[in-house]
Amino acid sequence: MIRLLKIEWTKLYHNTVSRILIACYFLLITFIAFLAAIKVEIGPIKFHLAEQGIFNFPYIWHFNTYIIGYMKVFFAIIIVSMAASEYSYKTLKQNLIDGLSKKEVLLSKVYTMLAFILASTLFTFLTSLVLGLLFSDYTEAGIIFSDLEYLLAYAIKLFGFFSFCLFLGMWIKRAAFALGFLIVWQMVEGIAYGIMEWKLSDWVPGLSAQQVFSFFPLNAMSNLIKEPFTRLSGVQNIAQQVGETFDKDYGFDLLSAAVVLVWSFIFLWATYRLLRKRDL
Amino acid sequence: MNTLLELHNLSKTYGKIRAVDQLSIRIEKGHVYGLLGPNGSGKSTTLGMVLNVINPTGGHFQWFGGSLTVHQTLKQIGAIIERPNFYPYMTAMQNLKLVCTIKQCPYEKVEEKLKLVELWDRRDSKFSTYSLGMKQRLAIASALVSDPELLILDEPTNGLDPKGIHQIRELIAKIAAQGTTVLLASHLLDEVEKVCSHVIVLKNGVKHYEGPVDQLTHSHGYFELQAPQLSALQTALEKLALFDTLKTQNGKILAYPKKPLAPESLNQKLAAQKIFLSTLNYKKKTLEEQFLELTNRPQQP
Numbered sequence: 001m002i003r004l005l006k007i008e009w010t011k012l013y014h015n016t017v018s019r020i021l022i023a024c025y026f027l028l029i030t031f032i033a034f035l036a037a038i039k040v041e042i043g044p045i046k047f048h049l050a051e052q053g054i055f056n057f058p059y060i061w062h063f064n065t066y067i068i069g070y071m072k073v074f075f076a077i078i079i080v081s082m083a084a085s086e087y088s089y090k091t092l093k094q095n096l097i098d099g100l101s102k103k104e105v106l107l108s109k110v111y112t113m114l115a116f117i118l119a120s121t122l123f124t125f126l127t128s129l130v131l132g133l134l135f136s137d138y139t140e141a142g143i144i145f146s147d148l149e150y151l152l153a154y155a156i157k158l159f160g161f162f163s164f165c166l167f168l169g170m171w172i173k174r175a176a177f178a179l180g181f182l183i184v185w186q187m188v189e190g191i192a193y194g195i196m197e198w199k200l201s202d203w204v205p206g207l208s209a210q211q212v213f214s215f216f217p218l219n220a221m222s223n224l225i226k227e228p229f230t231r232l233s234g235v236q237n238i239a240q241q242v243g244e245t246f247d248k249d250y251g252f253d254l255l256s257a258a259v260v261l262v263w264s265f266i267f268l269w270a271t272y273r274l275l276r277k278r279d280l
Numbered sequence: 281m282n283t284l285l286e287l288h289n290l291s292k293t294y295g296k297i298r299a300v301d302q303l304s305i306r307i308e309k310g311h312v313y314g315l316l317g318p319n320g321s322g323k324s325t326t327l328g329m330v331l332n333v334i335n336p337t338g339g340h341f342q343w344f345g346g347s348l349t350v351h352q353t354l355k356q357i358g359a360i361i362e363r364p365n366f367y368p369y370m371t372a373m374q375n376l377k378l379v380c381t382i383k384q385c386p387y388e389k390v391e392e393k394l395k396l397v398e399l400w401d402r403r404d405s406k407f408s409t410y411s412l413g414m415k416q417r418l419a420i421a422s423a424l425v426s427d428p429e430l431l432i433l434d435e436p437t438n439g440l441d442p443k444g445i446h447q448i449r450e451l452i453a454k455i456a457a458q459g460t461t462v463l464l465a466s467h468l469l470d471e472v473e474k475v476c477s478h479v480i481v482l483k484n485g486v487k488h489y490e491g492p493v494d495q496l497t498h499s500h501g502y503f504e505l506q507a508p509q510l511s512a513l514q515t516a517l518e519k520l521a522l523f524d525t526l527k528t529q530n531g532k533i534l535a536y537p538k539k540p541l542a543p544e545s546l547n548q549k550l551a552a553q554k555i556f557l558s559t560l561n562y563k564k565k566t567l568e569e570q571f572l573e574l575t576n577r578p579q580q581p
Contacts, residue, residue: 099355
């Protein structure tokens with residue numbers, strides 16, 4: 001396993017672009033701390049983001065994993081090009097001839113992916129912990145370490161997303177087209193949802209679009225960590241004033257986690273199948 | 281154990297096209313093999329199959345008597361295919377170290393092999409800055425880095441200038457002299473004739489010949505004959521009944537003997553018939569002629 005990680009790491013480390021992207025990714029996670037510095041003062045209205053409670057334990061776990069989750073796009077580029085460049089440089093062929101098995105090719109990528117997920121989750125944990133300790137109103141250990149399942153959800157979300165990217169890179173063989181496909185797929189899911197919302201109840205009575213939609217890969221990933229904004233006390237107060245209540249379950253959704261894991265398995269299996277069946 | 285690689289009825293079809301058709305070959309230790317064939321005769325496909333990058337559609341092959349899995353075997357052999365493939369953004373040194381990690385062999389050999397192919401001075405240049413000849417040499421160094429028992433080369437001199445071609449051939453000869461078995465796929469006949477001891481001739485994915493080079497080039501040869509009266513010579517030759525074919529070409533008769541025939545004895549026999557030759561040339565067929573003859577032959581059923 002160390003050998004496989006080393007092989008993949010060598011390929012990534014010596015590539016300037018991926019080195020910069022990796023550095024950017026972890027820097028951006030750290031920069032979330034700067035959100036704390038947002039202060040708006042317009043006459044009598046004073047707004048200090050850090051004081052809105054976004055850094056309160058355990059809410060911070062939810063807020064940070066959600067925001068940092070967007071940074072995964074940076075990593076998607078690395079994962080996709082990690083797979084696609086092996087085809088464009090024809091080094092996949094050379095690696096196989098040098099004696100790497102097809103399984104090892106896949107495993108070296110998956111291990112690297114897992115290593116980055118681990119690093120990213122750890123980084124998110126530490127950043128949030130430090131921010132929380134600085135700004136949280138509650139600092140009892142029991143409160144700090146509650147709701148940590150958001151970190152688990154975060155890791156699963158990344159695993160699903162990166163597996164999808166790895167599959168696309170291997171399948172399409174061109175990094176740019178694979179990323180394009182990712183965007184197109186996001187739209188496809190949206191359009192499919194729209195059509196189902198409109199017609200599904202006519203076709204299959206009793207089945208809601210929302211139910212089917214939760215099985216779509218990207219939607220299931222985003223369901224893993226729901227948006228945290230409507231949970232903020234400030235937002236809820238405003239909502240109550242206009243007579244609106246958010247009746248939403250923000251917790252860790254087992255079904256979404258299962259759906260994402262099943263999709264990850266399908267993507268990785270399909271990647272392996274591609275590797276086995278394709279002639280180079 | 282002397283058999284390194286054995287192919288049994290190995291086949292690859294792309295739709296209706298039979299790229300390789302029931303090919304059986306045996307590669308023994310210590311020889312230099314030439315895999316000959318025109319473009320598109322299935323050479324690269326055959327190598328691709330035994331190198332684990334192309335899936336065969338029929339038959340099977342065995343490395344080292346089947347004691348190891350294919351990818352374990354590949355760590356112990358060296359192979360380069362069509363064109364050199366390395367990570368362009370990495371230096372020669374970094375690329376070779378990566379190959380070492382894949383092949384699970386020590387880094388120490390990298391220096392030796394880079395010196396062998398005369399790239400040691402350029403070891404810290406990126407692969408993308410190399411000329412084609414240098415890339416090809418780096419590929420050879422990379423194939424040799426695990427001190428393989430068998431080296432497979434697919435068109436190693438393709439696209440090189442005469443100097444580059446010469447360098448690569450010298451290298452191959454040097455490697456073969458060290459006792460490494462070499463399998464060289466090529467469509468360049470003089471290349472094969474110069475470096476190989478055995479040849480396998482492929483056409484349309486079918487094997488047409490397998491054996492030592494000298495057996496292929498050592499046919500009975502042929503005679504180029506001229507006499508003042510060509511028709512009289514023709515009749516005399518026919519009477520001798522020693523020849524398979526008699527051809528007239530540019531005022532000369534080309535005579536292909538059935539059995540080995542010494543020029544002096546032919547001369548004697550003709551003189552006995554009062555035919556005095558103005559030209560008597562005994563010629564051996566080159567590998568090129570032999571190859572063209574083999575590959576132009578209609579396909580055997």
